[in-house]
Amino acid sequence: MDHLVVVGASLAGIRAVESARKAGHTGPVTLVGAEEHLPYDRPPLSKAYLEEAEPDDVRFRTEEHLRDELAVTLRLGAPATGLDPKGRIVAVGEDELAYDALVVTTGGAARTLPGEPLEGVHTLRTLDDAIAVRAALDAGARTVVIGAGFIGSEVASGARKRGLSATIVEALPVPLVRSVGEDMGHACAALHRANGTDLRCGATVEALEGADGRVTGVRLEGGEVLPADLVVVGIGVNPATGWLEGSGIELHGRDGGVVADATLRAADRVYAAGDVVHFPNALFDGELMRLEHWTTAAEQGALAARNALDPESATELGTVPYFWSDWYGSRIQFVGRPQADEIRVASAPDDPKFLALYRRGDRLIGTITIDRPTQIMKYKRLISKRASWAEALEFAGLG
Amino acid sequence: MGLRIELDPGKCSGLGLCEAEAPELFEVQEDGSLTVLDDHPSADRRAECEAAVASCPTEALRLVED
Ligand SMILES: Cc1cc2nc3c(=O)[nH]c(=O)nc-3n(C[C@H](O)[C@H](O)[C@H](O)COP(=O)(O)OP(=O)(O)OC[C@H]3O[C@@H](n4cnc5c(N)ncnc54)[C@H](O)[C@@H]3O)c2cc1C
Ligand code: SF4
Numbered sequence: 186m187d188h189l190v191v192v193g194a195s196l197a198g199i200r201a202v203e204s205a206r207k208a209g210h211t212g213p214v215t216l217v218g219a220e221e222h223l224p225y226d227r228p229p230l231s232k233a234y235l236e237e238a239e240p241d242d243v244r245f246r247t248e249e250h251l252r253d254e255l256a257v258t259l260r261l262g263a264p265a266t267g268l269d270p271k272g273r274i275v276a277v278g279e280d281e282l283a284y285d286a287l288v289v290t291t292g293g294a295a296r297t298l299p300g301e302p303l304e305g306v307h308t309l310r311t312l313d314d315a316i317a318v319r320a321a322l323d324a325g326a327r328t329v330v331i332g333a334g335f336i337g338s339e340v341a342s343g344a345r346k347r348g349l350s351a352t353i354v355e356a357l358p359v360p361l362v363r364s365v366g367e368d369m370g371h372a373c374a375a376l377h378r379a380n381g382t383d384l385r386c387g388a389t390v391e392a393l394e395g396a397d398g399r400v401t402g403v404r405l406e407g408g409e410v411l412p413a414d415l416v417v418v419g420i421g422v423n424p425a426t427g428w429l430e431g432s433g434i435e436l437h438g439r440d441g442g443v444v445a446d447a448t449l450r451a452a453d454r455v456y457a458a459g460d461v462v463h464f465p466n467a468l469f470d471g472e473l474m475r476l477e478h479w480t481t482a483a484e485q486g487a488l489a490a491r492n493a494l495d496p497e498s499a500t501e502l503g504t505v506p507y508f509w510s511d512w513y514g515s516r517i518q519f520v521g522r523p524q525a526d527e528i529r530v531a532s533a534p535d536d537p538k539f540l541a542l543y544r545r546g547d548r549l550i551g552t553i554t555i556d557r558p559t560q561i562m563k564y565k566r567l568i569s570k571r572a573s574w575a576e577a578l579e580f581a582g583l584g
Numbered sequence: 585m586g587l588r589i590e591l592d593p594g595k596c597s598g599l600g601l602c603e604a605e606a607p608e609l610f611e612v613q614e615d616g617s618l619t620v621l622d623d624h625p626s627a628d629r630r631a632e633c634e635a636a637v638a639s640c641p642t643e644a645l646r647l648v649e650d
Contacts, residue, residue, distance in 0.1 A: 226641075479641060480601060509599055516598075516616065558612045562603040 186212030189494060190275055190282055192265045193290030193425075194218025196226065196479065197459030199245050200486030201288045202257050208491050212285075214257045217277055219264035219291075219425075222312055223248055228479055230315035231336045232511050235322060235343030243312065265291075268432040270452045286493035289429070289443055289457040290486055293422035293477065298331070303393055305400035306416045309336055318417060322347055326415035329353075329403045331390055333360035335510040335517075337419030338373070341382045342512045344415075352383040352411050354390055354403060365519060366528045369553050372539045373517065376555075380513040422477060424461045437463050442475045447501035449489045456493040458485035467503030468569060469522060469550070478508040505569045516558060520565040521551030531581040542577055549577035587633060588648045589623045595644035602636040602645060610636060618644075 187210070191201045194216050202214050218224070225243040234240045251257045260277060267276035268287075275282045295308030305326075307317050318340065322328070328344040330337040333355035341351040353360075359370035377384040389406040393416060402410040424442035426434075434451050435444040443457040445464045451457045459482035465471040476482075484504060492499035510517045515537075525543035532540040540560070543551030549572050552564035567577055578584045589609065598616035602609075609632065611619050625633055630647075637645045 228641075480639070483639075483641070507601075507604075518599075558598055558600060558616050559614055562600040562607070562612065565604050566607060 187285035187494060188212055188283065189214045189286045189288070189490065190217065190284035191215070191288045191290060191490070192217045192275060193292055193459070193461070194220070194224045194259070194261060195290065195292055195459070195482075196224070196245075197290035197292070197461075197482040197486030197489070198288070199224045200483050201290060201458060201490035202251075202255055204487035205490040205494060206255055208494065210490075210494050214255070215260060215282060215284075216251070216257050217260045217263055217265050217275070217282070219262070220311065220313075221262040223251070223259075223261070225312055227310070230312065231309055231339035231343070234315050235319055235340065237323075237347060240319070265428050268429055268434065268455075270433055270455055273454065285454065286490075287455045288486070288489045288493050289434075289451065289455065289461060290459045290482075290489075291425040291428070292460040292482075293424050295418070296420045296423055298390070298393065298418055298420075300393065303395040303400040303416075304398055305414055306393060306418065308418050309340060310422070318415065321415040322349065324414070325349060327413055328415045328417065329411050329413040330417045330419060331403070332419040332421070333357075333374075333377075333384065333386070334364075334419050334421070335361075335508075337417060338377065338512050339510060340417045340419065341377065342380070345380050345382055345513065350383075351381075352385065352413075353377065354388045354405065354411070355384065355386045356389055358387045360384070360386060363523075365523050365553055366525070366541075366543070368528065368530050369539070369541055372555060373512075375537075376512050376515055422460065424475070426461060437475070440475070444473075447471070447503075448492050448496075448499040449485060449502060450492065450496070450499065454493060454496065456489035458482065458489035464502060466506075467501045468505060468571075472522070474506070474522075476506050476508075478506055480507050505565050507565060515556050517553070517555050518558070518561040519551070519553045520561060521549075521568045523551055525550060529578070529583070531578075531583055540581065542581060544574045544577075547574050548572070549574055552577075586650060587625050587627060587630060588650050589620050589625065589633060589637075590646040590648055591618060591620050591623075592644045592646075593617065595642045596640075597642050597644075599641060601639040601641065605636040605639050606632040609633065 295310040330353045344351040361370045394402040445451045463475040527544040539555035600612040
């Protein structure tokens with residue numbers, strides 16, 4: 186019976202093993218993970234996990250459930266180190282795991298700053314990172330966040346919620362321009378300012394300052410030093426594909442992510458899912474995209490396992506990207522694609538409940554909302570049924 | 585035998601993924617809470633219900649037969 190091996194024991198990985206069982210796969214399943222932890226959920230790590238209250242358990246499943254209900258052999262704390270797709274073998278250190286179907290769900294690793302490591306400087310990608318950041322906040326740290334992305338912004342929000350000072354240093358003149366566009370970047374920046382976070386845009390970090398191996402501040406170009414006990418570096422993620430180099434699996438020239446087709450196939454009996462994969466999205470005319478979104482990772486994990494086990498009837502993925510981010514009690518939600526021919530702000534200039542629509546050609550391709558939870562999914566539906574721009578404007582009351 | 589949708593409001597984080605799957609059954613409200621529009625859906629809605637339950641990131645939904 187076919188042996189399914191899933192490499193990467195996080196969201197996409199757990200969804201892969203669950204969907205394999207749900208699809209009726211009765212053969213052996215092995216889940217290989219670099220971290221010691223059982224698979225856990227990441228979005229809470231920069232949200233509820235940073236609050237003062239005792240955090241909830243973030244693990245998806247208990248070890249018993251994985252072992253007894255899903256009959257999964259767990260190999261945790263054991264990073265895969267190589268792949269031979271012709272011989273169908275995954276190397277895990279000295280061990281060789283033979284597979285019949287492989288799903289790659291190794292996600293990404295946070296980018297770090299060059300230089301000597303200093304205590305008090307963290308990224309926020311793993312549970313261990315979150316434990317360290319939480320401990321620093323518990324100790325009342327003055328927080329400096331490098332990079333005004335979503336995760337960094339959530340950290341600043343968490344620090345402010347505890348009444349601690351927070352500064353964000355961002356190299357771009359407007360935060361998030363690449364992920365949501367300029368007006369929306371301004372709307373998001375306004376949330377920081379309204380909540381007492383010192384947002385420094387167009388600022389470049391020259392160096393981290395430290396004493397006795399501990400960070401003491403962040404020096405900006407121009408000489409200003411921002412005092413800090415905690416520095417959180419939020420400058421993006423690199424796909425974790427070092428173990429696939431030289432294997433013959435195609436890696437993307439820009440970031441090294443796995444390049445797959447619309448069925449998430451990367452090579453014969455090798456499929457990939459989650460933050461690690463570039464795939465042509467059928468719903469966006471085959472635009473190649475790599476998303477770092479919870480819902481996509483969940484959806485792709487499930488599909489990749491089904492397709493890997495039954496390649497003859499593999500189905501393609503057409504999906505509307507969706508992500509959310511929680512700042513200062515406000516919820517930012519985005520559906521679709523931000524790369525647009527036109528972005529139309531549909532809310533009144535003074536309305537903090539923000540709404541903007543993104544147009545590509547004659548089609549609605551994206552929508553962002555701040556604190557409009559009743560509306561966002563309706564726009565997601567419009568995008569998935571390829572609604573025209575006119576239809577979208579009418580729906581937004583601008584028609 | 586009918587279908588029944590159970591919502592655990594304590595777990596629901598109001599992200600609305602269920603609504604995206606089954607807009608006639610779920611709607612997120614202005615305050616971020618979720619309303620189940622029809623908690624006894626007809627049997628022909630089973631696929632929609634299952635998709636909605638599976639889409640929920642916090643496992644706040646359950647589909648039961650009674
Ligand atoms: C702090 C934080 C907050 C977030 N908030 C949101 C949010 O609000 N909304 C949203 O939509 N998304 C959010 N995300 C993104 C979301 O969590 C990711 O899209 C999701 O975790 C991707 O899942 P994945 O399984 O593809 O990859 P990952 O979660 O990155 O998991 C990959 C796993 O593979 C393991 N691995 C790596 N290399 C190897 C190897 N060689 N061998 C074995 N195992 C390996 C890693 O250790 C890791 O456990 C957030 C992410 C973070 C970090
Ligand atoms: S998907 Fe789950 S968490 Fe989200 S609104 Fe529906 S029930 Fe609530």
